[in-house]
Amino acid sequence: MKTEVYLGDSREILKKFPDGYFNLIVTSPPYADARNRHYDSIIPDHFPAFMVSFHEQLWRVLADDGSFVLNIKDKVVDGIRHRYVWKTIEDLGKLGWRCVDDYLWVKPNAMPGRWKNRLRDEWEYCFHMTKAKCFAMYQETVKKPIGVWAEKRLAKLTGKSNVRHNSENNSGFGRDLRNWKEKKTVLPGNTVSVPLVGKNMGHPAVFPVGLPEFFIKLFTKPDDWVLDPFAGSGSTGIAGELLGRNVVLIDNKLEYVEVIKNRLYRLNSDSERLLYIGKNVSNFSKPSHLDSKLRISV
Numbered sequence: 557m558k559t560e561v562y563l564g565d566s567r568e569i570l571k572k573f574p575d576g577y578f579n580l581i582v583t584s585p586p587y588a589d590a591r592n593r594h595y596d597s598i599i600p601d602h603f604p605a606f607m608v609s610f611h612e613q614l615w616r617v618l619a620d621d622g623s624f625v626l627n628i629k630d631k632v633v634d635g636i637r638h639r640y641v642w643k644t645i646e647d648l649g650k651l652g653w654r655c656v657d658d659y660l661w662v663k664p665n666a667m668p669g670r671w672k673n674r675l676r677d678e679w680e681y682c683f684h685m686t687k688a689k690c691f692a693m694y695q696e697t698v699k700k701p702i703g704v705w706a707e708k709r710l711a712k713l714t715g716k717s718n719v720r721h722n723s724e725n726n727s728g729f730g731r732d733l734r735n736w737k738e739k740k741t742v743l744p745g746n747t748v749s750v751p752l753v754g755k756n757m758g759h760p761a762v763f764p765v766g767l768p769e770f771f772i773k774l775f776t777k778p779d780d781w782v783l784d785p786f787a788g789s790g791s792t793g794i795a796g797e798l799l800g801r802n803v804v805l806i807d808n809k810l811e812y813v814e815v816i817k818n819r820l821y822r823l824n825s826d827s828e829r830l831l832y833i834g835k836n837v838s839n840f841s842k843p844s845h846l847d848s849k850l851r852i853s854v
């Protein structure tokens with residue numbers, strides 16, 4: 557297993573990789589008009605074209621049965637939600653990406669506050685896109701306990717509950733509660749609840765390790781290859797390391813590549829496995845500011 561970290565524009569770096577190399581791309585690009593002080597940001601109207609400029613390489617390096625999970629959030633402009641995120645997904649759809657589902661990352665610790673016209677902003681999209689109708693998915697890995705409700709609800713099944721119930725609108729979906737009687741676990745819904753991480757991670761827009769972890773479990777198996785083309789502080793790499801996947805992380809800012817290196821090195825000091833491939837950065841065996849002011853934790 558390997559974790560490789562590259563410094564550079566992912567559109568260029570990815571040209572070094574063969575077709576179909578990755579089983580999963582999971583990433584969070586720079587959000588429109590955000591973090592201008594830290595890294596390049598894009599105005600909302602230009603955002604779809606920005607994402608589309610990555611399409612050619614992302615499509616090429618993803619395996620035919622692979623998945624692409626794009627974590628992104630729209631923005632309020634002049635009091636209303638700007639829909640550049642929807643437009644981005646539509647444009648990617650026109651290029652062949654099949655948007656199978658919209659997952660939501662729910663933040664139970666979202667910033668409290670008071671707004672005249674809206675409530676707390678406590679979720680972000682994670683769009684699940686694939687190249688093909690059939691794709692790898694390992695649902696068993698994300699099952700959760702069925703919950704206490706089941707014991708009561710399934711104890712005495714009578715009447716309609718005791719037969720298969722077909723959907724009344726002919727959607728083809730039906731349910732048979734009898735099948736759940738002995739079950740201890742169920743599939744989760746398509747929301748992923750993971751708290752935001754605290755500050756001082758050395759990067760302004762870190763997502764919690766639990767977010768890529770969920771999608772890595774769901775769409776890859778051990779030893780598969782995972783890509784984060786906007787790696788930031790390397791949260792996807794940490795999740796991949798913990799789950800025994802091979803990971804490639806790319807960021808175009810030297811400062812963040814150093815953050816990634818230090819974070820990974822803290823987790824696993826086996827420099828044979830943690831490779832740094834690129835220029836202008838010391839290699840993994842000598843992480844630069846491991847004990848510096850950056851307080852980086854998993």
Ligand SMILES: C[S@@+](CC[C@H](N)C(=O)[O-])C[C@H]1O[C@@H](n2cnc3c(N)ncnc32)[C@H](O)[C@@H]1O
Nearest residue numbers: 565566586595761762763786788789791807808
């Ligand atoms: C929202 S942040 C990712 C944060 C990451 N998910 C984490 O947990 O730390 C987006 C990152 O994309 C990087 N970036 C922007 N344009 C890039 C490009 N063309 N190639 C590679 N990285 C890029 C920025 O430097 C920034 O660190």
